[in-house]
Each structure stands twice: as C-alpha cells, then as structure tokens.
Amino acid sequence: MKQSELLATLEPETAKIDAAMRADLAGIGSPPLLEILEHAIFNGGKRIRPALTIFAASLSGAGTLPADTYRLAIAFEYLHAASLLHDDVIDHADQRRGNASANALWGNSTVILAGDYLHARAFLLAGTTAGAQCLDLLGRATAAMVEAEFLQMDTAREANRAEDNYFAILRGKTGALIAAAAEAGAVLAGASARQRAAMRTYGGNLGLAFQLVDDLLDYLGDPRLTGKKVGNDLHEGRMTLPLLIALRQAEGEDRSFLEQILSLKSDDRAAQLERVRGAIERNGGFSATRDQAAELIRTATAELELFPPSPARQVLAALAAYVLARKK
Amino acid sequence: MKQSELLATLEPETAKIDAAMRADLAGIGSPPLLEILEHAIFNGGKRIRPALTIFAASLSGAGTLPADTYRLAIAFEYLHAASLLHDDVIDHADQRRGNASANALWGNSTVILAGDYLHARAFLLAGTTAGAQCLDLLGRATAAMVEAEFLQMDTAREANRAEDNYFAILRGKTGALIAAAAEAGAVLAGASARQRAAMRTYGGNLGLAFQLVDDLLDYLGDPRLTGKKVGNDLHEGRMTLPLLIALRQAEGEDRSFLEQILSLKSDDRAAQLERVRGAIERNGGFSATRDQAAELIRTATAELELFPPSPARQVLAALAAYVLARKK
Numbered sequence: 328m329k330q331s332e333l334l335a336t337l338e339p340e341t342a343k344i345d346a347a348m349r350a351d352l353a354g355i356g357s358p359p360l361l362e363i364l365e366h367a368i369f370n371g372g373k374r375i376r377p378a379l380t381i382f383a384a385s386l387s388g389a390g391t392l393p394a395d396t397y398r399l400a401i402a403f404e405y406l407h408a409a410s411l412l413h414d415d416v417i418d419h420a421d422q423r424r425g426n427a428s429a430n431a432l433w434g435n436s437t438v439i440l441a442g443d444y445l446h447a448r449a450f451l452l453a454g455t456t457a458g459a460q461c462l463d464l465l466g467r468a469t470a471a472m473v474e475a476e477f478l479q480m481d482t483a484r485e486a487n488r489a490e491d492n493y494f495a496i497l498r499g500k501t502g503a504l505i506a507a508a509a510e511a512g513a514v515l516a517g518a519s520a521r522q523r524a525a526m527r528t529y530g531g532n533l534g535l536a537f538q539l540v541d542d543l544l545d546y547l548g549d550p551r552l553t554g555k556k557v558g559n560d561l562h563e564g565r566m567t568l569p570l571l572i573a574l575r576q577a578e579g580e581d582r583s584f585l586e587q588i589l590s591l592k593s594d595d596r597a598a599q600l601e602r603v604r605g606a607i608e609r610n611g612g613f614s615a616t617r618d619q620a621a622e623l624i625r626t627a628t629a630e631l632e633l634f635p636p637s638p639a640r641q642v643l644a645a646l647a648a649y650v651l652a653r654k655k
Numbered sequence: 656m657k658q659s660e661l662l663a664t665l666e667p668e669t670a671k672i673d674a675a676m677r678a679d680l681a682g683i684g685s686p687p688l689l690e691i692l693e694h695a696i697f698n699g700g701k702r703i704r705p706a707l708t709i710f711a712a713s714l715s716g717a718g719t720l721p722a723d724t725y726r727l728a729i730a731f732e733y734l735h736a737a738s739l740l741h742d743d744v745i746d747h748a749d750q751r752r753g754n755a756s757a758n759a760l761w762g763n764s765t766v767i768l769a770g771d772y773l774h775a776r777a778f779l780l781a782g783t784t785a786g787a788q789c790l791d792l793l794g795r796a797t798a799a800m801v802e803a804e805f806l807q808m809d810t811a812r813e814a815n816r817a818e819d820n821y822f823a824i825l826r827g828k829t830g831a832l833i834a835a836a837a838e839a840g841a842v843l844a845g846a847s848a849r850q851r852a853a854m855r856t857y858g859g860n861l862g863l864a865f866q867l868v869d870d871l872l873d874y875l876g877d878p879r880l881t882g883k884k885v886g887n888d889l890h891e892g893r894m895t896l897p898l899l900i901a902l903r904q905a906e907g908e909d910r911s912f913l914e915q916i917l918s919l920k921s922d923d924r925a926a927q928l929e930r931v932r933g934a935i936e937r938n939g940g941f942s943a944t945r946d947q948a949a950e951l952i953r954t955a956t957a958e959l960e961l962f963p964p965s966p967a968r969q970v971l972a973a974l975a976a977y978v979l980a981r982k983k
Contacts (some may be wrong), residue, residue, distance in 0.1 A: 454787060
C-alpha cells in the first residue's frame, strides 16, 4: 500500500473518530469544561491511538468491527489528551501544536480538572465497552506513564545518560498507551492470547519507533516539511537517543565537546547545533538510531504475519512503514 | 446502637480498609510515587466512603460480604484522595489535616501525577471487581465532581448567593462520590434496583448532612473538640448555608451589616465573627441549617427500612445519627 493510499484510508477513520468524540462530549453539562475539552481534543491530532484500536479490532475480527469499537477507540485519545493537559500544566508549557496551550488560556486549575474528566471518561468507556481486560490494559498503561514521569524527574536530577533509561522512560511515556490501544482492539474482537500479544508488540514498537524518528527529525528534518525548527531538543537540553549514542561512542575532541555542551545555557547550546550535529554524525548517533527504529518496525511488521491477509493488515503494515519513512 | 458501640464497630473495618490499601499499593514500582501516596492516604482519614461500600454490601447481601468488597471499597478512598491531591494543587493549599500538604512537600508536578495514578487505580479496581455498573457510578461521580468545581468557579466570579447553587455544588463535590460508594456496595452484593436507589439516597444525604453540620461547627463548634478554630469559613469568605439563609432572611440593620461584611478583607471579616454569628442566629440561619440536616438524615434513615433488620442496618442507622449529633 502506497503512502497516499494509506492516508486516504486513514482520513475517513479520523473523521469517524472525531464524530464519536463529539457525540460523546455532547453529554457534558458545563460549557466552560466543554470549551477546554474541545480545544484539547480537536486540534489536528493524528488519532494514531484510536486508529490502532480500530484496525487491530478489524484485523482480529476478520474484517467485522464489534459494535463498540469507536467508543473503545476514543478512550485512548482521551487518555492521551488528558496526559497532555496535565503535562502542559506540569511543564508550564504555553504552546501546544502551535496554538496557545489550554493552561495558558484558562489557567492550571480548570485544566487539571478537565484532564481528570477525560481520564475518568476514558476508563468508563473502556470498561463499559470491553470489560475488565481492557480496563486492566488502561490501568497498566496509566501506571506506566506516571511511573515513567517519576523516573524522568529522577533522571533529570541525576543527569543519568544510560540508554536503557531512555528506553524505559520512552516505553512508559509513549509506548505503553499505544501498545494498550492496539491490544484493546484485539481484546474487543475476541482475539487469542497470542494475537493480543502480537498487537501489543506491534503497537509498542510503533510508538517507540515513532519517537526515535522524531529524535532524528529534530536534528535532521526539513523545517518546510516538519513545520518545526530543527535543534529544539538541543535547545531544551533533551538527551535524545542520537546524542546519547554519540556520547557513549565519542572519544577525544568530540567527547570533550559533547560533554561540555550539556553545561551551557540553552541559547548557547542551540548556537552550537551544527557542530553537535557533526559530532553525532561522526560517532554514528544518527545511523544507530535509524537502525534501532528500523529493527523495531521490522519486528512490528513481522507480528502482523500471525494474521491472515486482509485490508486491515495492509493498513497496519503500511502504517509501520510510514512511521519509519516519514519526513514530517 | 450507642456512639461508642458504633465507633468500636467501625474501628476494625478501618484497619481492614487500610490493610487492603497497603496491600494494593505494594505493587508500585516507583519509591517517590509510593511516598506521596502513603502521605496522601495514611493520614488519619475516617474512611467513611469505603465503610459505606462495605456496610451497604453487607446490608444488601444479608450479612455475607462478596469476595471483592474491600478492593471495591478502597476505590472510593482512592478517588477521594486523588481529588484532594488535585484540589490542594488547585487551591495552592499548604496544609491538609494539620500536616504539610503533598504539594507543599513535593511540588505540584509530582502531586498531579500521583493523583492521576490513584484515579486510574480507582477505576481499575471498581471495574474489575464490580463491572460496568460500578464503573458507571464512578464515572458519573467524577464528572459530577469536576462539573461542580467548574460551577463553583463561576459562582465565585458572580458572587451568586442562591441556596440551590450551594446545594448543587455540594451534591457534586461531596454527595456524588459518597452516594456512589454506598450504591456500589449494593451493586456488588446483587441488590435490586430499589435497594440500589435506597443506598444511593442514604449515601448522598449522609454526605450533604455531614457538610451542613460542618458548616454549623465552623461557627458554633468547641475548638477543644473539633481541633479547629471557629470562624474559618468567614475568614476564607466561604458562603456556607447558615450565612446564605441569614442573608435571605435578614432585614434592616442585620441585612446591611451582612451585605457589607462580604466586601471586607479576610482578617477584618474574621474580626466581626461575634456579630456575624449573632446576625445569623437572629435570622434563623443556624436553626434552618440544622433542620435541613435533620431532614436529610431522617430521609436517609427511612431508606434503611427497605432492608430487613441486621447488624449492618444498625450500623448505618447509628452512623446517620452520629453525622447529625457529632460535636467534632
């Protein structure tokens, strides 16, 4: 399946996901709460998580979608949006996707509550559509997200540079919910334990690979395509995988340069972007990151072989390829 | 049942509730997260919500407790604790039950996340012990709590003094979760729809009456018994029911005095406590509040008649009487 076909297949699904969320939010009695939730949810998000639930359900159910699929799917978008709302309060972020963040517009108090509402609604939807097994998935994913945030705070204090720490945080913050979204679709469709595990691995790997490619695009992307400035991670002092690998590999001048760069102020660090990029390149940080992303996607795609060929399998295979190949 | 017998009956239940929470929290992998949760949960709370779940289950199940009763019961204590954690962040509170608040000790970021963890855990416990019906109760209670907070924020801006607004906020912030805790016990024990409704009314009324008595004790309580200074609500500018009723009833000098008191600064307002108390007393604010609390408790107690006599029914009747008679 070509990338253009993939996008043409995802587009109507995105519209149905959005419609399901609008219908669900119509029950809210408080206009100011609704205003915050609409700002948080209808902001051009890619709906990757609910799409995975839907295609995993289709794959596991041999093309027939269980009645509650969309209501279960939007639980994962809600949980994602709730965590972004709380993250932006925690990080004092005033921007989200190029717009003012909800906390910048309405203050921390209402945004914490709006996140709580979405959080509760997500659990309610998951539990009432797919029962205890899906609740368990959602509960574990939330616990993993919270524990990963705590690990990251500790790590920030200790300036820990272990790559396995990077992956532990990434699995908790990003991988856990995406893995749960895919597995939940399989659960809803009555998949076998082996199929559930396959969807879980597929989703988790997709999430990790997506982030590794993000790390690469942050250094190497074309701003005209990504819509973002390059070097943002360096500016913010985020130790992403390319830099971590380079730090482990570098010797001599590159090593001392990379070591001292971390102690600079953010603007001074950003001014060194070209040299940092060169040092990462020379020490294999970019190629090793790309190799790891490719390996994750290979494994994810191999898991799909467990299912008979179907349009849903084609979509999931194309999505995995897209995550790796994407330029934006 | 005498008050001393009631307390002697509740004490071992409180110990079992605490033990169930300790066992449940043992699965947490992050020591700093666990530290915050222990501070938030093991702080001398009365465990009213889980106790209601347990006695409602016992009442509805004719004395036999379903296996998962304690795991379901603690979900309500978790949700309560989660909402207090987020409330204290929202209110910038540095004290909780006479100790430093969690946000004062560990900062807002970690406390928001700790609340999210408890929130998720509560839904997971409710959904996996008692299924979709209990999840629905928990989801509605959370939505009611969040919407009531939004209503209160709006009300604060508009200085709205309607008594029905006071009750709407109280039902959402306090009544909804307590009603759900009692109803959930009935659901778990397989109660009839009529019995479920009875437990819901019992719990909701108990929660409202508890708060009305709190409002009275704040003006009239004995600090040696309550452990709190009197006049705290006046100092903080909280328009509780005694004052709202007096404002509606007062004429002439009392009316203009009560009107202007609200525009004073908090310390100047608190200095007028004696006179405010006199004006509320003269205009029936205290007696009308006490009458309303008594009526709520009468209705709650009448609902118990739906069940055959049992030790659990005696406990719930004694608890209702205690809520009204308590001096602390």
